[in-house]
Amino acid sequence: MTAQDVSAPRAQAYDWSAIIKDLIGTAIVSLLIMVPMVAYKSVITQYSLVLVSRWTEVFAVLALILATRLALHLFVWNRAPSPVTAAAKPAGTAKATLPEKIGPWVFPVLVAFAVFLPLIFNFERRPIDLGIYILTYIMLAWGLNIVVGLAGLLDLGYVAFYAVGAYAYALLSTVYFPYWFGDGVVPWAFYITLPVAGLLAALWGVILGFPVLRLRGDYLAIVTLAFGEIIRLVLINWFSFTNGPQGITVPKATFFGLPFARGEGSFSDFFGIEFNRIHYFVFLYYVILALALLTYFVTNRLRRLPIGRAWEALREDEIACRSLGINTTNTKLTAFAIGAMFGGFAGCFFATRQGFVSPESFVFIESAIILAIVVLGGLGSQIGIVFAAIAIMGSFELFRELSVFENYLPEGTDPVHFRMLAVGLAMVLMMRFRPRGFVTRRQPTVFLKERKAVSGDLVKEGHG
Amino acid sequence: MATATKTPVLSVEHVTMRFGGLTAISDLSFEAYPNEITALIGPNGAGKTTVFNCITGFYKPTGGKIALRHADGMEFLLERMDDFRISQHARVARTFQNIRLFSGMTVLENLMVAQHNKLMLASGYTIAGVLGSGRYRRAEKAAIDLAKSWLEKVRLIDRADDPAGDLPYGDQRRLEIARAMCTEPRLLCLDEPAAGLNPRESEELNKLLRAIRSENDVSILLIEHDMSVVMGISDHIVVLDYGQKISDGDPHHVKTDPAVIRAYLGVDEEEEEKDALAAKAVAEALGDQA
Ligand SMILES: Nc1ncnc2c1ncn2[C@@H]1O[C@H](COP(=O)(O)OP(=O)(O)OP(=O)(O)O)[C@@H](O)[C@H]1O
Ligand SMILES: [Mg+2]
Numbered sequence: 001m002t003a004q005d006v007s008a009p010r011a012q013a014y015d016w017s018a019i020i021k022d023l024i025g026t027a028i029v030s031l032l033i034m035v036p037m038v039a040y041k042s043v044i045t046q047y048s049l050v051l052v053s054r055w056t057e058v059f060a061v062l063a064l065i066l067a068t069r070l071a072l073h074l075f076v077w078n079r080a081p082s083p084v085t086a087a088a089k090p091a092g093t094a095k096a097t098l099p100e101k102i103g104p105w106v107f108p109v110l111v112a113f114a115v116f117l118p119l120i121f122n123f124e125r126r127p128i129d130l131g132i133y134i135l136t137y138i139m140l141a142w143g144l145n146i147v148v149g150l151a152g153l154l155d156l157g158y159v160a161f162y163a164v165g166a167y168a169y170a171l172l173s174t175v176y177f178p179y180w181f182g183d184g185v186v187p188w189a190f191y192i193t194l195p196v197a198g199l200l201a202a203l204w205g206v207i208l209g210f211p212v213l214r215l216r217g218d219y220l221a222i223v224t225l226a227f228g229e230i231i232r233l234v235l236i237n238w239f240s241f242t243n244g245p246q247g248i249t250v251p252k253a254t255f256f257g258l259p260f261a262r263g264e265g266s267f268s269d270f271f272g273i274e275f276n277r278i279h280y281f282v283f284l285y286y287v288i289l290a291l292a293l294l295t296y297f298v299t300n301r302l303r304r305l306p307i308g309r310a311w312e313a314l315r316e317d318e319i320a321c322r323s324l325g326i327n328t329t330n331t332k333l334t335a336f337a338i339g340a341m342f343g344g345f346a347g348c349f350f351a352t353r354q355g356f357v358s359p360e361s362f363v364f365i366e367s368a369i370i371l372a373i374v375v376l377g378g379l380g381s382q383i384g385i386v387f388a389a390i391a392i393m394g395s396f397e398l399f400r401e402l403s404v405f406e407n408y409l410p411e412g413t414d415p416v417h418f419r420m421l422a423v424g425l426a427m428v429l430m431m432r433f434r435p436r437g438f439v440t441r442r443q444p445t446v447f448l449k450e451r452k453a454v455s456g457d458l459v460k461e462g463h464g
Numbered sequence: 465m466a467t468a469t470k471t472p473v474l475s476v477e478h479v480t481m482r483f484g485g486l487t488a489i490s491d492l493s494f495e496a497y498p499n500e501i502t503a504l505i506g507p508n509g510a511g512k513t514t515v516f517n518c519i520t521g522f523y524k525p526t527g528g529k530i531a532l533r534h535a536d537g538m539e540f541l542l543e544r545m546d547d548f549r550i551s552q553h554a555r556v557a558r559t560f561q562n563i564r565l566f567s568g569m570t571v572l573e574n575l576m577v578a579q580h581n582k583l584m585l586a587s588g589y590t591i592a593g594v595l596g597s598g599r600y601r602r603a604e605k606a607a608i609d610l611a612k613s614w615l616e617k618v619r620l621i622d623r624a625d626d627p628a629g630d631l632p633y634g635d636q637r638r639l640e641i642a643r644a645m646c647t648e649p650r651l652l653c654l655d656e657p658a659a660g661l662n663p664r665e666s667e668e669l670n671k672l673l674r675a676i677r678s679e680n681d682v683s684i685l686l687i688e689h690d691m692s693v694v695m696g697i698s699d700h701i702v703v704l705d706y707g708q709k710i711s712d713g714d715p716h717h718v719k720t721d722p723a724v725i726r727a728y729l730g731v732d733e734e735e736e737e738k739d740a741l742a743a744k745a746v747a748e749a750l751g752d753q754a
Contacts, residue, residue: 298594301593301594301596302590302594305583305587305590305593305594305600306576306579306580306583306584306587306590306593307584307587307590307593309569309573309576309577309580310577310580312566312568312569313566313569313577315568316566316567316568316569317564317565317566319522319560319564320560320564320565320566321548321577322522322547322548322551323520323522323547323548323551323557323558323560323564323644324548324551324557324577324578324580324643324644324647325548325549325551325552325580325581325647326548326577326580326581327548327552328548334590442568444569444570444572444573444625445573445576446570446572446573446576446604446608447570447572447624447625448572448608448612448621448624448625449624449625450625451625452570452625452626454568454569454570454627455627458567458568458627458629458630459567459568460567460568
C-alpha cells in the first residue's frame with residue numbers, strides 16, 4: 001500500500017452549483033406534480049363542492065423531498081471511489097469501513113436491548129407485543145436463511161413448516177396428549193410439543209425435499225410454492241382432523257406448569273406477586289427471544305461445521321461439491337430439514353401466542369414476507385435479517401397506526417391497505433441501491449491469520 | 465515396455481460415449497499405472513474431457529468398463545458408481561477445464577470443504593459437532609494443518625484468508641489442484657492445468673506435479689495442450705482423435721508416431737508422402753519443447 005492510497009480523499013469536493021441546479025429542478029418537478037394532486041382537495045359539503053387548499057402540506061412535502069435529495073448528494077452520490085483507490089483496492093476484500101469496525105458490537109448490543117426491552121418500556125403491553133411479533137419473524141427468517149441464504153435453494157413455501165408446527169401444537173395439546181396421557185399433561189403441553197413440532201416440521205422438510213432435489217431455480221421455487229399451498233388446502237379441507245377453516249382454540253402456555261391466571265397454584269400465587277395480565281406477555285416475549293437466540297447460535301455453529309460449509313459450497317458450485325465427494329442430495333435435505341425445524345418451533349410458539357390456529361394464518365404472503373426479510377437483510381447474513389425484520393414488520397405496524405394519511409386518501413380507504421405498497425416500494429428502492437441487501441459481506445467460517453470479510457460480489461446466490 | 469508388468473491403477477476398457485447421434489468416445493481402451501503421470505492429448509473436441517467425465521462419474525458411459533484398483537487390492541467399477549462416491553470411496557479427484565472454485569469462500573475454506581467426509585465423520589454427523597465435541601475440534605485442527613501444508617506446497621499460504629475468487633488465474637489453477645489433493649486421492653485427474661499459464665508458471669507447474677507424484681501415493685492423469693508440460697513430465701501418453709485412440713506409449717514413441725503427426729496437421733492418407741517434410745518439422749518442434 002502506498003502513501004498515496006492512504007491519503008486518497010474519501011469524498012470528492014462538492015460541486016455546489018450542480019447540486020443547487022439539481023435541487024431547483026427537483027423543486028419544479030415536485031411542484032408540478034403536487035400542485036394538482038395535493039394542493040387542492042375537493043370536499044363535498046351538504047350543498048356544494050368546495051376546494052380546500054392545503055399549501056402547508058405541499059411545502060412540508062417539498063421540504064422533505066429537497067432535504068432527502070440534498071442528503072443523497074452529500075452522503076451517498078458523491079462517494080464514487082476515485083480511480084486511484086478503486087485500482088489499489090483488491091476487489092474481494094474491501095478495507096475496513098465503519099460498519100466493519102462496529103460490526104462485532106452490533107449483535108451484543110441488540111441482544112442486550114432485546115433482553116431489557118420489557119424493562120425499558122416499563123412493562124407496557126404495546127412494545128412487548130411488537131417485540132414478540134418482530135422476534136417471531138426474525139426467527140422464521142433465520143430459519144429460512146439456512147435454506148435460501150446458505151444452501152442457495154429458493155423456497156417459496158416456508159410457511160408450510162410454520163403451519164406444521166402450529167397445528168402440531170394445536171392438535172397434540174387439545175386432542176392427543178389429553179387422550180394419551182390424561183388431562184394432567186395439558187399444562188406441560190407446550191414444553192413437550194415444542195421439540196415434537198420441530199421434528200415433525202423437519203420430517204416434512206425431508207418429505208418436501210425428496211421430490212424437489214433434482215429441480216433448480218424457477219422450478220424449485222414453483223414446487224415449494226405449491227407445497228405451501230397444498231398444506232394450507234389440506235388444513236382447510238380435512239375437516240375431521242383439523243376442524244377446517246374454523247380453526248382450533250389452543251391452551252395457553254404455562255410457566256413450567258404454573259398457569260398465568262388468578263388464584264391458587266398460579267404463577268402469581270407461587271411467586272407471591274399480584275396477578276397482572278402482562279406477566280403472560282413478558283413470559284411469551286422471553287420464550288420467543290430464547291427460541292430466536294437458539295436459532296441464531298445453532299445456525300452459527302452449523303456454519304462452522306462441515307455441514308454448514310457444505311451448504312455454502314453447494315450454493316457456490318454444486319458440481320465442484322460432487323467432485324469432492326460431497327453427497328449433495330443429503331446436504332440439500334439437511335438444509336431443508338433444519339430450516340423447517342426452526343419454522344416448526346416458531347409455529348408452535350405462534351399457536352400458543354395466538355391461542356388459536358386456523359389455515360388463514362398460513363397463506364402465501366407470509367412465505368413471501370419471510371423471504372423478503374431474508375433478501376432485504378442480505379442473503380446469508382443473520383444480522384442483516386434483524387434489521388430487515390425490524391424495517392419490514394415495523395413499517396407494517398406503523399401503517400396500522402398511521403391515521404395521518406387518512407386525510408389524503410379517498411373516503412373509506414384504510415392505510416393498512418397501503419402497507420404492501422410500501423413494502424413493494426422499499427423493495428424497488430433496495431434493488432436500486434443495495435441489490436444484495438443490507439449486509440452483503442460474508443464472514444468466513446475459519447481463518448489462519450485474520451478474519452477478512454468476503455465482498456458480496458464474489459459470493460454466489462445459488463441457482464435454486 | 466516396463467510398465468506392462470505392473471497392475472494398472474486405472475483400466476479403461478472399450479468405453480464408448482454417445483450424445484444422441486454424436487459419438488464423443490468410441491471403443492477407447494487405455495491404462496494408467498501406479499505413481500506415473502499419464503497424459504491424455506488430442507486436438508480440440510477429441511473427447512478428452514468426456515473421458516474425464518466418464519472416469520469421475522459425471523457421465524455414464526454408453527458402454528464399456530472402467531476399473532480402478534487401490535494398492536491394497538480393492539477394485540472399483542467406476543461406471544457403476546455415483547460421482548460423489550467415486551471421489552469418496554474410489555478416491556479419484558479432479559480439476560476442471562474451466563476452474564470451479566468456491567469463489568465466495570476463502571482459500572482455506574475451499575480446502576476445508578474438500579475434507580468434508582472426514583470431518584463429517586469426526587463431527588458425529590453434525591450432532592457431536594453442535595454439542596462442541598473435543599474429537600471434532602481435534603479433527604478440524606488436523607484438517608487445517610493438512611490444508612496449510614498444501615497451501616505451502618502451492619505457495620498460497622499468504623493468501624489463505626482471501627476469497628478464492630480474488631486470486632489471479634494461475635493461483636486459482638494451483639488452488640484447485642491443492643483442493644483436489646486435500647481429498648487424499650489415489651488418482652488425480654487434471655483437465656488442462658496449464659491453460660492460461662505463462663511459460664514460467666508452466667515450468668513451476670511441472671515441478672509441482674513431479675513433487676506431488678513423488679511425495680504422495682497418487683497417480684496422475686493429465687489432459688494438456690501445452691507440449692512443454694506434456695513432454696516434460698509424462699511417463700506415458702495416450703493420444704485421442706475424434707474419440708478414438710490413435711497412439712499410446714512413452715513420449716518418444718508418441719512424438720515420432722506418424723498417426724499423431726497426421727492428426728495434429730490434419731493431412732489425408734494419400735497426401736502423407738508430400739507432407740512428410742512438414743511432419744518432420746512438427747516432430748522437431750515437439751522435441752524442442754520437451
Ligand atoms: N454433454 C454433452 N452433450 C453433447 N455433446 C457433448 C457433451 N459433452 C461433450 N460433447 C461433445 O463431445 C465432443 C468431445 O468434447 P470434449 O469436451 O470431450 O473435447 P475435449 O477433447 O475436451 O476438447 P477441448 O480440448 O476443447 O477441451 C465434442 O464434440 C463435444 O461437443
Ligand atoms: Mg476439454
